[in-house]
Amino acid sequence: MTWQEISGGWVYLPRKKILGVIHFLGGAFVATAPQLSYRSFLEQIAQEGYAIIATPFLNTFNHFAIAREALSRFETILERLHRSNSLGRSYLPIYGIGHSMGCKLHLIIGSLFEVKRTGNILISFNNYPAKKAIPFGDKIQINPAFDVEFSPSPEETNQLVAENYLVSRNLLIRFRNDTIDQTISLNPVLQERFAKTTAYKTLPGNHLTPLGQEVKWQTGDVFTPFDALGQFLKQGISNDLFPLRREVLLWLNPIAFI
Template sequence: MDWQEIYGNWVVIPSRPTGIVHFLGGAFIATAPQVTYRWLIEELARQRYVVIATPFITTLDHTAIARDVLNRFETTLDRLQTTGALSKRYLPIYGVGHSMGCKLHLLIGSLFNVERAGNILISFNNYPAQRAIPLMEQLNMSQIFDVEFTPSPLQTNELITTSYKVRRNLLIKFTDDEIDQTISLTEILQQRFPGMVCLQKLPGNHLTPVRQDINWKTGEVFTPLDAVGQWVRQGFNRDLNQLKIEITRWLNPLTTV
C-alpha cells in the first residue's frame, strides 16, 4: 500500500476512488495513525476510499484540536486536487472516528461549516478529564487543579443537540467495551435526525480498531503452539473483519465484501 505524508497527514490514494475518508483516531494513539490503525485504514483504501488520516496531540482544548485537524485535512485535500494527485470531480466525504476521534468529528460537524455525506463514530467516549486522563482519578488531582476539557462533556452534548449538522451517522459499539458511551450519543442523534442514525453492536472491545492482522506462520511441523497462534489470529481477524464489513456496507450498501 502506497502511503504519503502531506502537511502532516498520512494519505492513501487507491485507483479509481469512490469517496474520501477523514480518519481521526483515539486519544494518545492518534499521534501515529499510519501505525496504530494501519490495517483498518488500508482496508478502507482497498474498498476504493481515499483515506486522509490526521494525527493530533491530545490536549484539554478539544475545540482547538478539532479546528486544527479540519484545517490540515482541507489543506491536504486542496493540495491533492491542485497537483492532480486526486481528481477535482465530486467525491463524497465521510468522517471516521474512534473514541476521542468521534468527539472531534462531532465538534467539526457542530462548530464549522463542512460538507459530509456522513460520519462513522466508533466507540464514542465523552468522559470528563478526571476519568479520561490516566492517573487523574487515582491521584484525585481535580481537587488541586481545576482541570476539564473544552468543551466539557455536558457542553459537548448540548452542542450536538443544537448544532450538529451531519444527518447520516453509523455508530458502532463493541460488546466488551467498558468505557463506551455510544448508547447515550445514539439517543441524542436519533432525536435530532430521526431515521438517519444506525447503531451496530459488534464483538470486540475498545481497542479492536487498533488491532493488526496477526500473520502467524507455522513451521515445517505443526505444533500445539501453532494451533494456539492460529486460534488467536482467527479471533482477532474475525472481530476486525466484522468491523470492516459493517463500515463498508454502510458506506456503500451495494458493495460485496
C-alpha cells in the same frame, strides 16, 4: 501502495478507482501515529476504494482547538491531493470516521464548521470528564482552585451536538465488551436530530478492536504447536476486525453488498 506523509497528516490511496475520501481521527492516546496504530483497519477500508486522510493530534484540554487544527490540516491535504490529481476526479463524497475521542472531534467539527460531509462513522464514542479520561486522574488529589476540565466539557459537548450538529447521516458503532463506550448516550441525541438517517450497531469486540493488527503467520513444511498458536491468534483478531470492516463498508457503499 504505502502511507505518505503530506502536510502533517498521513495519506493512503487505493489502487483501484476512488469512491470517496475518509477523514480519520483516532483515540486520545493513540492518535499521534494513526498510520501505525490503526494500520490494518484503515488499509482494509482503503482497499475497497476509499482514500484515507488520517490527521494525528496530541491530546490537550482544549478539544475545540484540536478539532479546528484537525479540520484545517485535513482540508490542506485534500487541496494538495486535488491539485496533484491524485484523487482522480473533481468531486468525491467525504466521510468522517472517528474512534473514541476522535468521535468527539468529528462531532465538534460537524457542529461548529460548515463542512461538506456525506456522513460520519462514530466508533466507541467516549466523552468522559478529564478526571476519568486521564489515567489515574480519579486517584490524583487536585487542588479545587486549579481543577481543570476539557473544553468543551461532556455536558457542553452534548448540548453543542443537540443544538448545532449538521451531519445528517451517521453510523454509531459500539462493541459488546467495551466498558468505557458512551455510544448509548450519544444515540438518542442524534436520533432526536436525524432519526431516519442515524444507524446504531453493536458488534463483537472491545474498545481496542479498531487498533487490532492483522497477523500474517506463514506455516512451515511441518505444522508445529507454534503454528497452531499463530493461527489461533490470527483467527481471533480477524474475527473482531471482520465484522467492523464489513459494517463500515456496507454503510459506505450498500450497493457493493447487493
